Amino acid sequence: MLTYLIKRLLEMIPTLFGITLISFFIIQLAPGKPTDVMSEMNPKITPEARERLEKLYHLDKPIIVQYGLWLKRVVKLDFGESFSSDRRPVIQKIWDTKQPLIDRCLFITFLINILSMFLIFLIAIPIGISSATHPYSIFDKVATTSVFIGFAIPGFWLALLLMMLFGIYLDWLPISGFKSIYYDSLTFTGKILDRTQHLILPLFISSFGGLAGISRYMRSGMLEVIRQDFITTARAKGLSEKKVIYKHAFRNALLPIITLIGLSVPGLVGGSVIFEQVFGIPGMGQLFYKSVMSRDYPLVMAILTLGGGLTLIGNLIADIGYMIADPRIRAK
């Protein structure tokens, strides 16, 4: 077991290296340069000034040299400074130690994703199980239809409708942002309440769309397990239906869900651009989008490396999860 883990971890190093190499070259393929923001269509900038700017960012060197420079810094865990005009260290943009934890970009995205993932599993798994135990019943049909509606509705559109309903007509919830302008004068409980209010709509939107996938996986997994011999055996033994489903069938039906959990680990730090934009939430999605649009290479690379690393870790977690849940895999 331990040697297996070490082997897997060592294998991750060259893979991550490959990911960064490919990413670095691909982002350079897009036309445009980080200095464009300052110099494009600005008559006040001469070709010499443009060259000076490019030199400042080492953009005049061949790509492979630039990659070398980047790699040299990254092995020391230094992701460099952003190319945008604030020139802050990239790490500070992702994880700003000067802000309270709750206002740090990565934390915001992480918090929303963890909560919405939790909500999705909390709701989707029971839906999936009930649908499977009562297939083609009214409940199954209603549940299936509604989760698919959730899946099919464009999130930004539903978000705007809900903002109008709860923010303007009912005036129950704030429309956008992640805190209100009075936040600093609130008491501790007031602050928690304020953040919670701001989280309700984004959480609802991000969970609603995710229900379909998990509940369908759960339903089909469960249906498959229920038809198997050992379930018939369990029933023949005279076990209660509850015990049959939740003790014997459930554990086996969870196997595909473990893969899904593993796969969603990188998603925990990759925010959704669209819903962050609509709700004005300063998470990773917006940060990444802005960095790509302004060709802010160091920031793009840092986020891609982070995402790549987490994908690998996610895969590893999924494999370990399998091993724990399924003795057949452990034996191999």
Place this chain on the structure above:
Amino acid sequence: MKKTLPVFFILAFFIFCTYSLLFAAEAEKAIQASDVSFTRAYGDALVTGSIGEPSVLVPMLAGDSASHDVAGLIFNGLVKYDTDLSVIGDLAESWEVSPDGLIITFHLRRGVKWADGVEFTADDVMFGFNTIRDEKTPTAYKEDFLQVKKAEVLDKYTFRVTYEKPFAPALTSWGSLVVLPKHLLEGKDITKSDFARNPIGMGPYKLSKWTAGQEVVLDSNKDYFEGRPYIDRYIYRIIPDSATQFLELQAGSIDVMGLTPIQFTKQTDTIFFRENFQKFRYPVPTYTYLGLNLKHPFFKDKRVRQAIAYAIDKNEIIDVVLFGLGRPATGPYVPNTWFYNPDVKKYEYDIGKAKALLKEAGWEDTDEDGILDKEGRPFEFTILTNMGNSLRENTATIIQWRLEKIGIKVRVRLLEWSTFLNEFVDKRRFEAVILGWSIGFEPDQYDTWYSGKTKEKEFNFVSYNNREVDELLEKGRRTFDKEERKKAYFRFQEILADELPYIFLYVPDATPIVSSRFKGIKPTTIGISYNLPKWYVPRDLQKHRMEE
């Protein structure tokens, strides 16, 4: 040039204030009677919604408009634009230009304090000047300052610069870009220091708190040299989605935003908005144009360009694309500016004239396929523009439809911004483009029209070449005499209107909306925000109570 945030200082205004304070009771009664006279009061907060987030709050380092919006409230410059676009003093009380136009001597205002209490002197100007010229400072505004041959601090309150050649745009370059506190930054690398995100300025507001991606909070500078601003707090909220912003406006969570044409004309045309908000409309100093590649055989002929101008109905574009919120552009300047020549040749929509001109130029439909041709070549070309700008996309479509009527086949191609500029505009691989220029309030347009500015990445990308224009541009930037300059630029506009290197399309209007509790807003050519420190909310209308 980015406009500085100018602030009005009127003595009469203060007399009025004193008057109002003395007769506050009467004035309060007057509110019910008429809504003209309100009592000025300190307090309340102004919440602005913005799509973009500032990146740095030091004007010389900033490249985006959000940064300039906020930094403009924290820093002042030596000079600024008055509402009639003449240049007036800001931190400089007065200045002299030597008769040969080479030396400018600024006399600085005395007793101005940085927000940390240290006095502002000529050394700070010198320090900022050296910083902006420094090789290592990543700024897009260096060029104007590289023209300076010599800069000297004559005494604590006198700063003198000497230029190689007379350079008329020089004066306005001494706006908000250059002044930095020497005592805080000397010997530090400005790009590495914390200053760019925690600036100390001397402007009407000072930074109180900045939560990345969410809001920038500014508090009023009670010791501001033009008097304490009435509104105590300015909150710049970042809301990247314009639909969300509009909902926030309806919910009362933001007080100011820029409206889109449809929001301005239709969505805010309700009783709710009329009662709770005030809308403003004024031309922004930008124009949109159809640029024709003058090296292309089709467009070499002036008559063809004029024919295209006659075939396009500018008013139709304005009505459809901008919902009427704009005006036709007649040249590279916008109306209401002193250098705008209103009497140039205009091309009213006239399909007959267009056809006649094309015929004269040898374009006829000989094979009767509906498309004009000349020497066997059909009149077909592609208009390129950038993706995501629906105004330009729609303009292109209308032009395509109009030109089809005179037998010109147009294709429209949308490209991602960077690709568009790097692969097509810079390399001159285009037939026609739709683009816009943001021109500011300085008439010097040497870089866009001078015949020598046609190299890759330079801005005369349509390859316009006219000796007289070259001379006029040179003359305009080398004299400080306003009348002389005006004459040169008037003639320049006449020539452009005749030769049409671009088909000038429209000047859009800025359409901001402000909550009606804010009083004292006076829209002018330079917009509404120039007198922000003088905006106020009458005591009984105040919404946010600020803890002192």
